Amino acid sequence: MPELPEVENVVRGLKKNILNKKICGVEVLTESIINGDQNFTQKVQGQIIEDIQRRGKYIIIKLNQGNLLIHLRMTGKLLYNGDKDKHTHLILYLSQDTWLSYKDVRKFGRILYLSDSQLQNYLATKVGLEPLEMSFEEFSQRIMKKKGPIKKNLLDQGVIAGIGNIYADEILFASGVKPQYPTEKLDPADLKAIYENIKSILAIAIEAGGSTIRDYVDSTGKAGDFQNFHKVYGRFGQACVRCNSSLDKTKIAGRTTVFCPDCQKG
Ligand SMILES: [Zn+2]
The missing domain is CATH 1.10.8.50 (Helicase, Ruva Protein; domain 3)
Incomplete structure (x- = not known):
């Protein structure tokens, strides 16, 4: 459901709130959202959020090592300090009282940890021209x-x-x-x-x-x-x-x- 303009607004909102913050805690509530990655917490915890970018309908959170590639699909939402409820599948704690949560009623969205080269590969093979930049x-x-x-x-x-x-x-x-x-x-x-x-x-x-x-x-x-x-x-x-x-x-x-x-x- 969210298309480029909606995803771009999610990215702009995130840039105001989570840039340069450290991920000090990770709570995985639904493993399918991270494609069952058993090492997800270990890979993400302690990392600094260095940038947030959009490519097509994807959100890319650049960490000091590697990236989170996020696709919201039908009903995914990335929320800064949003309510936590039964549709919350992942929480990244940025301090004791701030967090980024992923909420998704249909659970079709995905959050993947990818190295820089894995990310480049993924984008090069699956994602076409960037409409606002193409000639x-x-x-x-x-x-x-x-x-x-x-x-x-x-x-x-x-x-x-x-x-x-x-x-x-x-x-x-x-x-x-x-x-x-x-x-x-x-x-x-x-x-x-x-x-x-x-x-x-x-x-x-x-x-x-x-x-x-x-x-x-x-x-x-x-x-x-x-x-x-x-x-x-x-x-x-x-x-x-x-x-x-x-x-x-x-x-x-x-x-x-x-x-x-x-x-x-x-
Ligand atoms: Zn007409």
Whole structure:
């Protein structure tokens, strides 16, 4: 559920609170969250948090030795001094009365300890272009190697990292291209529009604090505002803000997809 703008806000919140702190205690409550790593506590305890970065939808906590790679998946939350309850699976104590906790109702998220080289390997093989940093040439080369519905390829984390269901629909609406439009038929003007809307919509959503659909909050417990600016996501059957037609829906890559049948081409 959290996509790039939400994860970026989690990272920004963490930077305010946990940078340069020492992990003085580790409490693992659910082993599946750390993939059953028996040495996790030993590897993490006593380390200093040197930096917090985002790559696609991943959070990377850089320690003085190695890294924590965190994927929130559906319902994961990293909370600074958050409530501890039955959905809390990991607690990193930063002092006697401050902690970072990982909470996850569905338990699909993962927190892995990786060495620098393991991390580089992981990111190089699994994570595609960084949308806010990619050039137009990188984007068009990578996407034009793909075929089939453009939305499916925007969701492919190995192509571009960080775009999920909400932002794919919003980007394609803003670009005037239907989500089911075949990637191989996109003309240069479509590509340019999609490229520019990826950058601008993600940037605006980051500044709005991300989208809170069910219960997303950043690490300080703050919800996002961008859901108030969605033009298609969650608006099936409502009037298109551009042409007033009734918005339609379909399924692409197993995901509910909302679009305008009249003012998006294809
Ligand atoms: Zn329309």
